Amino acid sequence: MGRWFLPVFLESGGSLHIDEHVVDASLASPRAVRELIETYGFTFRRSLGQNFLVDGNVLRSIIRTADVRADDTIVEIGAGIGTLTRALASCAKRVLTIEIDTRLHPILHETMTHYDNIELLTLDALALDWRGLWQDYELTQAKVVANLPYYITSPLLVNLLTAELPWESLVVMMQREVAERLVAKPATKAYGTITVLASYYSNVEICQIVPPTVFMPQPAVDSAIVKFTMGRSKVEVVDSALLWQVIKAGFAQRRKTLINSLAATPLGGTIAKSTWRKILLECGIDPQRRAETLTMEDFVVLTNKLSDYYSTV
Numbered sequence: 120m121g122r123w124f125l126p127v128f129l130e131s132g133g134s135l136h137i138d139e140h141v142v143d144a145s146l147a148s149p150r151a152v153r154e155l156i157e158t159y160g161f162t163f164r165r166s167l168g169q170n171f172l173v174d175g176n177v178l179r180s181i182i183r184t185a186d187v188r189a190d191d192t193i194v195e196i197g198a199g200i201g202t203l204t205r206a207l208a209s210c211a212k213r214v215l216t217i218e219i220d221t222r223l224h225p226i227l228h229e230t231m232t233h234y235d236n237i238e239l240l241t242l243d244a245l246a247l248d249w250r251g252l253w254q255d256y257e258l259t260q261a262k263v264v265a266n267l268p269y270y271i272t273s274p275l276l277v278n279l280l281t282a283e284l285p286w287e288s289l290v291v292m293m294q295r296e297v298a299e300r301l302v303a304k305p306a307t308k309a310y311g312t313i314t315v316l317a318s319y320y321s322n323v324e325i326c327q328i329v330p331p332t333v334f335m336p337q338p339a340v341d342s343a344i345v346k347f348t349m350g351r352s353k354v355e356v357v358d359s360a361l362l363w364q365v366i367k368a369g370f371a372q373r374r375k376t377l378i379n380s381l382a383a384t385p386l387g388g389t390i391a392k393s394t395w396r397k398i399l400l401e402c403g404i405d406p407q408r409r410a411e412t413l414t415m416e417d418f419v420v421l422t423n424k425l426s427d428y429y430s431t432v
């Protein structure tokens with residue numbers, strides 16, 4: 120059991136002591152959020168997934184799950200009014216927080232004022248070049264911690280994972296349904312592209328299911344705190360960009376057989392069906408199977424076989 124899971128914290132007002140650190144949870148209440156948004160005349164934008172955290176226990180749970188330490192650099196996506204940002208800043212060395220909505224600036228200016236270890240980046244996280252961010256901000260170590268805007272969850276995770284950066288871990292709040300897809304087993308309805316990709320790059324765990332009541336405004340569905348502990352699969356692909364293409368091609372028409380699905384995509388456009396059959400059989404995969412029955416390791420073997428094929432034509 121990690122040390123953050125031990126009951127070593129003493130609560131006092133909006134703060135929490137974890138070991139020697141104090142986690143600033145002062146914005147995590149309906150009252151604090153309501154006061155700020157009323158003062159600044161802020162209106163929530165549903166299209167930006169603006170469901171702000173108003174529960175101190177869930178906030179502390181995120182911090183504990185992420186195992187935030189005093190020498191950590193944290194990248195947060197979606198600052199909101201700064202609730203999680205402040206909590207992170209109170210126990211990490213440095214927080215880079217990315218927020219798309221400039222209407223939040225006046226509030227963030229107030230809520231971040233006592234912290235000199237927060238850098239606010241006004242950007243669309245979906246359009247961000249993550250490798251460029253590591254270079255520009257001279258990152259050598261980083262963890263991602265975020266209460267994600269739900270509409271970007273899957274594409275953002277794909278970008279974070281395929282950037283192949285040395286993230287230590289990603290701890291993110293997301294909608295429960297996506298969390299369940301991430302940990303789904305092969306041959307189930309929930310098993311899909313993101314399940315395979317995530318399991319190649321990390322070990323994924325659902326750490327906590329969170330009800331809509333901990334947000335303002337409340338979303339329609341349950342959420343989950345999910346932890347990705349980074350570490351490549353034991354079976355490695357030669358060409359990791361190709362892996363994602365093969366996964367997408369396999370699932371492009373998930374009701375079809377694997378061979379038909381692969382052959383119907385641009386990836387298969389240049390490869391004859393008979394060649395696909397040969398490649399699949401050489402991988403020990405029955406071409407009549409559906410993509411949802413393949414394990415991540417099957418996709419890796421298939422990708423490597425395809426790389427071999429490409430190198431010979």
Ligand code: SAM
Nearest residue numbers: 170171172197198199218219220243244266268
């Ligand atoms: N971290 C805050 C909290 O826990 O209360 C806010 C979380 S709220 C679920 C998501 C935040 O992400 C919102 O503030 C929203 O404006 C921001 N956001 C939405 N789309 C974004 C994008 N593409 N890039 C960066 N931030 C985005």
